[in-house]
Amino acid sequence: GAAGVLIYNNVDQAGPLNPSLGGNEMDIPVGGITKASGEALKADVLAANGTVTLTVQAFEGATSENIIATRTPKKGGGDGIVHVSAHYDSVPFAAGASDNASGTAVALEIARVLKSYPIDEELRFVFVGAEEIGLLGSRHYVSELTESEVARSTGNFNMDMVGTSWDNATAIYMNTLDGQANIVTETAKATGERIGTPSELILYQRGSSDHVSFYEAGIPAVNFIRREPGTASLEPYYHTPLDTIEFISAERLKEAGDLVGASVYQLIRK
Ligand code: PHE
Ligand code: ZN
Ligand code: ZN
Ligand code: ZN
DSSP states (O other): OOOOOOOOOOOSOOOOOOGGGOSOSSOOOSSSOBTTBSHHHHHHHHHHHSSOEEEEEOOTTOSOOEEEEEEOOOTTOOOOEEEEEEEOOOOTTOOOIIIIIIHHHHHHHHHHHHTTSOOSSEEEEEEEOOOTTTSHHHHHHHHTSOHHHHHTEEEEEEESSOOBOOTTOOEEEEEETTSOOOHHHHHHHHHHHHHTOSSEEEEEEOOSSTHHHHHHTTOOEEEEEEEOTTSSOOOTTTTSTTOSGGGBOHHHHHHHHHHHHHHHHHHHOO
16 A cells, blocks of 8 residues: 655754744644654554564664664574664754655555565664764664674665655665665665566665665665756755645655565565
């Protein structure tokens, strides 16, 4: 099914919000989470996953937390780990529908759909806090991985801005920090061909999202982002008060979910 879009608001950075968004500085329920807590997201994560281990990591310098849902395979499974991630904080003045309720919603939807499939490798959904203030949440997350967990990590599928309805954003970019293909880009490419993903997939060298933290830990990592091909520009409402649900495409969310979800599945089944 199509992913539901959740609008999460700024959870770290104090500052005035555009009054048209409603709410106020202290507690801003725009449709999901509030500044005060991640309770709504935790409930969503549990509902999406069924039987999982839920871990919440708080860390210095932010009020948002990492919310991690872990599914482990039954006995006889492999020892790999696949990390699906999306940040759920946003910036002041922006509702954060595209950046990054879109990635959050798609990650939740993938968790919900995969719930009914057996898995052979460990699958983690990492809802990342404090991306906007310097990748704090994802840096903390990888810093807590043991050497063994890092070594067993097959890859990281990060989604940041996957649902804009902007006409020009016709391509899905696969950003890697070094610009090189890796197991995640190769799996997504093959999956896109197999399922007939409508949009062009473009491999591109770029950091600026949580895949950087995974890459720096030595884990093959990709940020999936819908963008206009052939330019360096992001969508026009990026980090503005117009980053609202009105400019989100359900169809494009579904496309991202099909692509990333089916790719993840390739890597967690023997
Ligand atoms: N990470 C940026 C943000 O959340 C968005 C972005 C992603 C910018 C990829 C450039 C490249 O604001
Ligand atoms: Zn910790
Ligand atoms: Zn942002
Ligand atoms: Zn973002």
